Amino acid sequence: MSTRPSDGVLAWAAVGSRISGFHHDSASKLQSLMMALDEAQELLGDARPDIARPLETAMTAVKELHALLTENRALAKAPARKDVSLGDVIARAALRAGVTVRGEAAPAVTAHIAPASILQALALLCEVIAGPHKGARTLDVSYAVEAERVVIRLAGTPPEGSALDAITVATWLLEREDGAVLSAPNGFVVHIPTRARSAGDKP
Numbered sequence: 001m002s003t004r005p006s007d008g009v010l011a012w013a014a015v016g017s018r019i020s021g022f023h024h025d026s027a028s029k030l031q032s033l034m035m036a037l038d039e040a041q042e043l044l045g046d047a048r049p050d051i052a053r054p055l056e057t058a059m060t061a062v063k064e065l066h067a068l069l070t071e072n073r074a075l076a077k078a079p080a081r082k083d084v085s086l087g088d089v090i091a092r093a094a095l096r097a098g099v100t101v102r103g104e105a106a107p108a109v110t111a112h113i114a115p116a117s118i119l120q121a122l123a124l125l126c127e128v129i130a131g132p133h134k135g136a137r138t139l140d141v142s143y144a145v146e147a148e149r150v151v152i153r154l155a156g157t158p159p160e161g162s163a164l165d166a167i168t169v170a171t172w173l174l175e176r177e178d179g180a181v182l183s184a185p186n187g188f189v190v191h192i193p194t195r196a197r198s199a200g201d202k203p
Contacts, residue, residue: 009165023073030066037062071116079114079176086111086150086192090141093122099130099156101141109150111192113177118192121173121181122152128163128170129156129187139187148195149179155187 037059044051087106094101096119111118130137140155159167167181174181180191 009168011165019072023069026069027073030062030069034059034062034066071119074116075120077116079117081112081114081177083110083112084115086194089113089115089119089122090152093119093126094139096120096123097126097130098133099126099137099139101139103141104143106141107143107145107150109145109194111150112195113179113192117173117177118179121170121179122154122190124166124170124173125154125181125188125190126156128159128166129154131157145194149191149193152190152192153184153187154190155184158186 037055041052041055041059044055086109089111090101090106126139130139138156140153142153142155144151144153171181174190174192178193182189182191
């Protein structure tokens with residue numbers, strides 16, 4: 001079977017074509033599970049302290065799973081831009097990619113973005129240059145604040161050729177939010193807008 005350059009992205013698109021139904025079905029199952037756990041906690045009360053902690057652990061896990069599903073649903077919807085803390089977006093992207101960032105702290109600036117889109121784009125780029133999944137993975141991050149954007153430099157392990165699909169998706173997400181990504185020798189330079197673009201602004 002021949003392989004086309006676009007096959008990787010099309011494979012992602014195939015998964016994406018199932019997302020809407022998956023989200024709906026998963027949300028329904030999670031709601032039923034949360035209701036069942038709530039009922040179990042109410043019925044047992046203090047009568048069964050031996051299972052109180054497992055029930056609490058299960059409820060916490062379900063709530064965290066619900067939060068993950070909510071983030072994924074936001075990514076599948078039309079992007080809604082709002083003002084968010086740059087530091088929060090960076091921290092959440094690093095957490096999603098399973099990396100630790102080091103270097104200067106994120107500047108106290110507000111980014112005007114669709115959080116779900118930029119979070120996923122940054123997570124993809126972090127994953128690409130974080131190196132193999134062996135032990136702790138660390139990236140160096142630096143920032144430059146300009147008039148209408150913040151420039152983020154992500155440095156780690158040079159990306160492999162197999163990462164092209166992830167980079168393509170991240171680039172599309174960033175450009176959709178009036179951002180950009182440029183290649184660097186050992187990472188990426190990311191531009192994120194810090195204000196809404198008006199009708200008279202040049203692209």
